[in-house]
Amino acid sequence: MYISSEVDLNSKAPSFGIAGGIPGLKVCWAVKAVRNDLWVQKYGAPIEEDKAADDRGTYQQPELYGQPSEKQTTRRAMPKLAQDISIARP
Numbered sequence: 001m002y003i004s005s006e007v008d009l010n011s012k013a014p015s016f017g018i019a020g021g022i023p024g025l026k027v028c029w030a031v032k033a034v035r036n037d038l039w040v041q042k043y044g045a046p047i048e049e050d051k052a053a054d055d056r057g058t059y060q061q062p063e064l065y066g067q068p069s070e071k072q073t074t075r076r077a078m079p080k081l082a083q084d085i086s087i088a089r090p
Contacts, residue, residue, distance in 0.1 A: 001025060 004019035011073050035045055050056075058073035061064055 001027065 001018055001021035003016060005017035007014050010049045055073050058071050059067055060073055061070060062071040
């Protein structure tokens with residue numbers, strides 16, 4: 001299988017084509033984007049972090065996951081800013 005036509009970003013309905021392969025094959029893809037809004041330009045993109053050990057198994061809104069209120073975390077996770085972390089940025 002191969003991409004027979006790439007995405008045309010100037011189109012009102014961007015699409016791409018896949019061709020080749022044998023009948024019945026399935027194709028999966030992911031769409032990714034990089035934020036470039038004013039907030040990110042000024043402060044950097046938030047970095048996703050693992051929960052602290054004592055927060056694991058808790059939820060910010062446990063009711064959404066069918067969990068009891070006792071499983072609510074006592075803290076709100078605040079994302080670190082890229083400028084606060086020593087990372088290579090383009």
